[in-house]
Amino acid sequence: MSKIHVSTTLNGDAAEFLCDPSASLLDALRDELGLTGSKEGCGSGDCGACTVVLDGEMVCSCLVFAAEAEGGTIQTIEGVAESAVLHPVQQKFLEHGALQCGFCTPGFIVAAKALLDRNPDPTETEVRYWLAGNLCRCTGYDKIVRAVMDAAAELRQDRPSERTPA
Amino acid sequence: MNAPETMKQFRPKEFRHVGTRPVRPDGVDKVTGRALYGPDFKAPGMLWGAIVRSPHPHARIVSIDTKKAESLPGVKAVATGKDFPTLQSLVMHVGEGASDIVHVARNCLALDKVLYEGHAVAAVAATTPEIAREAAGLIAVEYEELPFVLGLEEALAEGAPLLHDDVFTKGVDPKPDKPSNASMRVEMGGGDVEGALAGAAVTVTGRYTMEPVHQGYIEPHACVASWGGDGQAQIWCSSQGHFAVRSLTASVLALPQADIRVMPLEIGGGFGGKTTIYLEPVAMILSKKSGRPVRLAMTREEVFRATGPAPGAVIDVRIGADADGTLVAADVEFKYHSGAYPAVDAGAGVASAIGHYKIANTRVVGTEVLCNRPAAKAYRAPGAPQVNFAVESAVDELAGKLGIDPLELRLKNAAVEGDPQTSGVPWGRIGWVECLEAAKAHPHWSAPLGPNQGRGLAGGYWGNYGGPSTVVVSLTEDGTFTVTTGSPDIGGSRAAMAIMAAETLGVPYEQVRCVIADTSSIGFSMVTGGSRTTFATGKAVVEAAREVKQVLCSRAAKMWNVAEDAVEWQDGEMVCTAGEKEGTRITVAQIAPRVAFMSGPVSCVAGINAAGWLPGFGLHICDTEVDTETGHVKIVRYTAIQDVGTAIHPDYVEGQIQGGAVQGIGWALNETYIYGENGKLDNPGFLDYRMPVASDLPMIDAVVVEVPNPDHPYGVKGVGEVPIVPPLAAVANAIHAATGKRLNSLPMSPDRVYAALHPEG
Structure with a gap:
C-alpha cells in the first residue's frame, strides 16, 4: 500500500512526513518525525499520555489518523516551552514536584496549558474535570492540581517570573 | 508542607539540604518531553517485533507452524520457546522475591503448555511494525485445550x-x-x-x-536488544533493576552476564511490576537470528493480559x-x-x-x-x-x-x-504510635461530617528493605561532583541522592549531579523496590562521599606537608587545624584541577550490603459520601499519615504517600480483573479497568512523621510501599460509618454498594 504525504505546521515550523493510511498521528510524531515526547500509554484514548493540540483542539493523537493532520497545525509537548524558557505550567510542575516517573507528564502539561489558554482562572474542580482524561498512576494528582492552579495564578499576574531555561 | 508543628520534634538536628525541596536534576527533560523512556529508544537498522499470544487459558501446544510467516516479505526472524537453551531448575533472587529461571523462561515464551490467556507462544521480527503484526497473524499454533x-x-x-x-x-x-x-x-x-x-x-x-x-x-513494557556475532549484546529498556534484567536474561539464554550490557532508560512507573523480564530474551533471540537490533513493545492489552x-x-x-x-x-x-x-x-x-x-x-x-x-x-x-x-x-x-x-x-x-x-523478632525503632498520635491531633479526625458521610481509618505497615547497592562519587576537574548509581530512578531518587551527597560534602545541591549507569559501568545494585533505594543506595552515597572528603583532606595534607589528621573538611573546604599552617584553607574548586595530577583522580566507590533498615507505618483517615440511590462512593476528604524516618526531599516523600493512597483508593473502589467463564480477561484496557482520575479525588493530605532510623546517616526508613496498605480498609470502614454496611469484597463498586444498601433488590 502506498504511503500518504502529509504537510503540517508542527510547533511553529513546516513539517512533512509519509505515513501509512492506518498510522495514527501519534505514530507519525514518534516514528516519522522523531518527537517521542508524546507517549503511548494505551492507544485507545483512555490515558491522555499522547495529548497534543491540533488546530486549536486538544486531542489524543493516538485517536487521530496521521493523514488527518494534512494542512493542520500541531502543538506537542516539545513546543510548549517558549523562547527557550519553560512555560509556567512546566515550571510549576518542577517546583511542586508534580511528577514522579514523568511518563504521563507531557500529556498533562499539554492538557493543562490548553485549559489555561481557555480559562485563566479555573477552580480546583474545573482543573480536576479538565484533566480527567489524563491518567497518572504515581502522584495521586494532588501536586499536579496544585501546580496547574499555581501556574494559572502566575499567568494571571501577567509578569515574567523566574523561569528555568528549557 | 502539611506536617503539623508537633511533628518537628522528631527531627534530631537541622540539616542544610536534607528536608529541602530543590528541583530534581532530571526535571527539565521530563517536562519538555526530552527524557527517553523504554518505548522511545530506537537503534539504527532496527527491526520491529510482535508476539503471538495464547487465546486459551490452559492448553497443550501441539504444533507451531511458522512457515507462512517466515515467507512474508520483510520478515527477518521468528522465535518460539524451542529457541531457548535447555534449562535446569535454578531459583534466582533478583527482583522482589525468588523465581525459578525455568519459569521465567517459560513465561517469556511458552514451551509445551500455555498456562493463561495471553501467554506468549511465538514472536516475529520484521522491517516494519505492520509487517510484524501481519506475520504474527500467519503463525499457526495448534492447541489441545485443557480444563x-x-x-x-x-x-x-x-x-x-x-x-x-x-x-x-x-x-x-x-x-x-x-x-x-x-x-x-x-x-x-x-x-x-x-x-x-x-x-x-x-x-x-x-x-x-x-x-x-x-x-x-x-508506560507499557518495551525493549531493544542487539546481539552481536561475537556473542556480546546490548539491551535498552526501562526496568526497576537493569541488573535483574541482565542476570535473568543471561540465565534464560545461558550467557555469561558480562556479555550483556543493559542500558537503563527512564522508567514510566513500575510499582513492583517491572522487577522481572518478559520481552528481553525474546528480543535477544530475534536479534541473533536476524543479525539486527530488534524492538519489542507491548500494547496496553498485552500489559493487562500477560504481565x-x-x-x-x-x-x-x-x-x-x-x-x-x-x-x-x-x-x-x-x-x-x-x-x-x-x-x-x-x-x-x-x-x-x-x-x-x-x-x-x-x-x-x-x-x-x-x-x-x-x-x-x-x-x-x-x-x-x-x-x-x-x-x-x-x-x-x-x-x-x-x-x-x-x-x-x-x-x-x-x-x-x-x-x-509475628515472627517473634522484636520491632526496632518504629513510629506507629507516633502516627496514631498524629492522627488524633489532626483536625481531620474531629472535623464535622455532612449527610450520608462517614469517616473510617486504618493503619498498616511494610517491612522495607536494604540490600546491595554500588555508588561512585567522583570529583570533576572544576570541583563539582558526580554521583553514579545503579538504581533506576522511579520517582525522584536522583534528587534524594544529590541531596544526601551535598549534605555530606557540605556543598551546594547544584554542584552534585546524579546519573544512573548501565550494568557494565558500575557494580551490581539490587532492584529499585521494597522501598530500599533512598535507604540503601543513599547509605552508599553517604559512604562514598565521606571517603571523597577523606581522600581530599589527605591530598591537602600532602600538599601542605602536614599530618593527615591536621586537615579537616569544613563545608566544602579543606582546613588545616594544627601546626604552623593552622588556618590555611583551600576550596574544592581550587584543589580540583590539580588533584588528578598529584596522586590521581578522586573517585570513590562504595559497594555495600545495606543493613539496618526499619519498617514504615502509616495511618489513613478517609471520609466518604455514599449516594444511596446509585451506590456511588465519593472520597470527600483523605489524610495519610506516615512515619518515614527522615524525609530527604519532602515533595517526593509526600508524592509517594499521595500516590500510594490513591492506588489503594482505586483498589478499594474500582479496580479488578474481570474474567469470563471462558477463562479470558474481559477488561484489558483503561476504559474498563477503571483507575482513579483527577475528578474522582480530593487533595490527599500527606502528613510526614519523622522518627529517624538510627542506622541511616540521615535517618531514612523508606517510604514508597506503606501508603498502599491502609486505604482498602480505610475506605471500607468509612463506607461502614456512612451506611452501617460492611463490604467484605473488593472493589466496593457502585453495584455492590447499592446491593448492600438495598438487599431487597
Missing part, C-alpha cells in the same frame, strides 16, 4: 486441573508426595489461639475477598478482645493467587498481617495458589494490602462491638519498639 481453573478454592479442590506436575507445596513438612496447585504455605505465630478466642469477651469473624488488580504503570497483576485473595479472620479492648487472639488464614507460576507474596503477607498490634496468641497462615491467570508479580507492598484489608476491617468491627473509639482501640494495642513481630 482450566481461575478461582482460589477451586484450584485447591480435589481433582482440580493441575498447572505443573513438578510443583510440590513448599513450607510443608514432610514434603508432599503429590504435586499441587498450592505452591507455598507460610505459617507464623504462637500461643493458644483457640483457647484465647474461646475466653475472649468479644470476637469478630469474617471472610474477605478480592480479584487480582494490576500495577497500572502508564503483572497483584494476587487476588480469600482471607478468613478471627480476632478476640477482652472487655477493656485488649486484643487477646488473632487467627488469620489467607490464600493468594500466584497465577501461572509460583510467586512469593504469601511470606510478606503473613509478616504484614497483624504485627502492628500486641497480641499474645496469633496464628497467621498464607497459601500461594497456582491458577490459569498471568503470573502474579510484586505490586507496592506485595502481599500486604490484601490481608491488611481483612484485619483492619475486623479491628474496626471489633471497636464497634466493644463501643471503643477505633483510634483509641488501635492506640491501646499498638506495638512499640521491643514488642515481638
Whole structure:
C-alpha cells in the first residue's frame, strides 16, 4: 500500500512526513518525525499520555489518523516551552514536584496549558474535570492540581517570573 | 508542607539540604518531553517485533507452524520457546522475591503448555511494525485445550486441573508426595489461639475477598536488544533493576552476564511490576537470528493480559478482645493467587498481617495458589494490602462491638519498639504510635461530617528493605561532583541522592549531579523496590562521599606537608587545624584541577550490603459520601499519615504517600480483573479497568512523621510501599460509618454498594 504525504505546521515550523493510511498521528510524531515526547500509554484514548493540540483542539493523537493532520497545525509537548524558557505550567510542575516517573507528564502539561489558554482562572474542580482524561498512576494528582492552579495564578499576574531555561 | 508543628520534634538536628525541596536534576527533560523512556529508544537498522499470544487459558501446544510467516516479505526472524537453551531448575533472587529461571523462561515464551490467556507462544521480527503484526497473524499454533481453573478454592479442590506436575507445596513438612496447585504455605505465630478466642469477651469473624488488580504503570513494557556475532549484546529498556534484567536474561539464554550490557532508560512507573523480564530474551533471540537490533513493545492489552497483576485473595479472620479492648487472639488464614507460576507474596503477607498490634496468641497462615491467570508479580507492598484489608476491617468491627473509639482501640494495642513481630523478632525503632498520635491531633479526625458521610481509618505497615547497592562519587576537574548509581530512578531518587551527597560534602545541591549507569559501568545494585533505594543506595552515597572528603583532606595534607589528621573538611573546604599552617584553607574548586595530577583522580566507590533498615507505618483517615440511590462512593476528604524516618526531599516523600493512597483508593473502589467463564480477561484496557482520575479525588493530605532510623546517616526508613496498605480498609470502614454496611469484597463498586444498601433488590 502506498504511503500518504502529509504537510503540517508542527510547533511553529513546516513539517512533512509519509505515513501509512492506518498510522495514527501519534505514530507519525514518534516514528516519522522523531518527537517521542508524546507517549503511548494505551492507544485507545483512555490515558491522555499522547495529548497534543491540533488546530486549536486538544486531542489524543493516538485517536487521530496521521493523514488527518494534512494542512493542520500541531502543538506537542516539545513546543510548549517558549523562547527557550519553560512555560509556567512546566515550571510549576518542577517546583511542586508534580511528577514522579514523568511518563504521563507531557500529556498533562499539554492538557493543562490548553485549559489555561481557555480559562485563566479555573477552580480546583474545573482543573480536576479538565484533566480527567489524563491518567497518572504515581502522584495521586494532588501536586499536579496544585501546580496547574499555581501556574494559572502566575499567568494571571501577567509578569515574567523566574523561569528555568528549557 | 502539611506536617503539623508537633511533628518537628522528631527531627534530631537541622540539616542544610536534607528536608529541602530543590528541583530534581532530571526535571527539565521530563517536562519538555526530552527524557527517553523504554518505548522511545530506537537503534539504527532496527527491526520491529510482535508476539503471538495464547487465546486459551490452559492448553497443550501441539504444533507451531511458522512457515507462512517466515515467507512474508520483510520478515527477518521468528522465535518460539524451542529457541531457548535447555534449562535446569535454578531459583534466582533478583527482583522482589525468588523465581525459578525455568519459569521465567517459560513465561517469556511458552514451551509445551500455555498456562493463561495471553501467554506468549511465538514472536516475529520484521522491517516494519505492520509487517510484524501481519506475520504474527500467519503463525499457526495448534492447541489441545485443557480444563482450566481461575478461582482460589477451586484450584485447591480435589481433582482440580493441575498447572505443573513438578510443583510440590513448599513450607510443608514432610514434603508432599503429590504435586499441587498450592505452591507455598507460610505459617507464623504462637500461643493458644483457640483457647484465647474461646475466653475472649468479644470476637469478630469474617471472610474477605478480592480479584487480582494490576500495577497500572502508564508506560507499557518495551525493549531493544542487539546481539552481536561475537556473542556480546546490548539491551535498552526501562526496568526497576537493569541488573535483574541482565542476570535473568543471561540465565534464560545461558550467557555469561558480562556479555550483556543493559542500558537503563527512564522508567514510566513500575510499582513492583517491572522487577522481572518478559520481552528481553525474546528480543535477544530475534536479534541473533536476524543479525539486527530488534524492538519489542507491548500494547496496553498485552500489559493487562500477560504481565503483572497483584494476587487476588480469600482471607478468613478471627480476632478476640477482652472487655477493656485488649486484643487477646488473632487467627488469620489467607490464600493468594500466584497465577501461572509460583510467586512469593504469601511470606510478606503473613509478616504484614497483624504485627502492628500486641497480641499474645496469633496464628497467621498464607497459601500461594497456582491458577490459569498471568503470573502474579510484586505490586507496592506485595502481599500486604490484601490481608491488611481483612484485619483492619475486623479491628474496626471489633471497636464497634466493644463501643471503643477505633483510634483509641488501635492506640491501646499498638506495638512499640521491643514488642515481638509475628515472627517473634522484636520491632526496632518504629513510629506507629507516633502516627496514631498524629492522627488524633489532626483536625481531620474531629472535623464535622455532612449527610450520608462517614469517616473510617486504618493503619498498616511494610517491612522495607536494604540490600546491595554500588555508588561512585567522583570529583570533576572544576570541583563539582558526580554521583553514579545503579538504581533506576522511579520517582525522584536522583534528587534524594544529590541531596544526601551535598549534605555530606557540605556543598551546594547544584554542584552534585546524579546519573544512573548501565550494568557494565558500575557494580551490581539490587532492584529499585521494597522501598530500599533512598535507604540503601543513599547509605552508599553517604559512604562514598565521606571517603571523597577523606581522600581530599589527605591530598591537602600532602600538599601542605602536614599530618593527615591536621586537615579537616569544613563545608566544602579543606582546613588545616594544627601546626604552623593552622588556618590555611583551600576550596574544592581550587584543589580540583590539580588533584588528578598529584596522586590521581578522586573517585570513590562504595559497594555495600545495606543493613539496618526499619519498617514504615502509616495511618489513613478517609471520609466518604455514599449516594444511596446509585451506590456511588465519593472520597470527600483523605489524610495519610506516615512515619518515614527522615524525609530527604519532602515533595517526593509526600508524592509517594499521595500516590500510594490513591492506588489503594482505586483498589478499594474500582479496580479488578474481570474474567469470563471462558477463562479470558474481559477488561484489558483503561476504559474498563477503571483507575482513579483527577475528578474522582480530593487533595490527599500527606502528613510526614519523622522518627529517624538510627542506622541511616540521615535517618531514612523508606517510604514508597506503606501508603498502599491502609486505604482498602480505610475506605471500607468509612463506607461502614456512612451506611452501617460492611463490604467484605473488593472493589466496593457502585453495584455492590447499592446491593448492600438495598438487599431487597
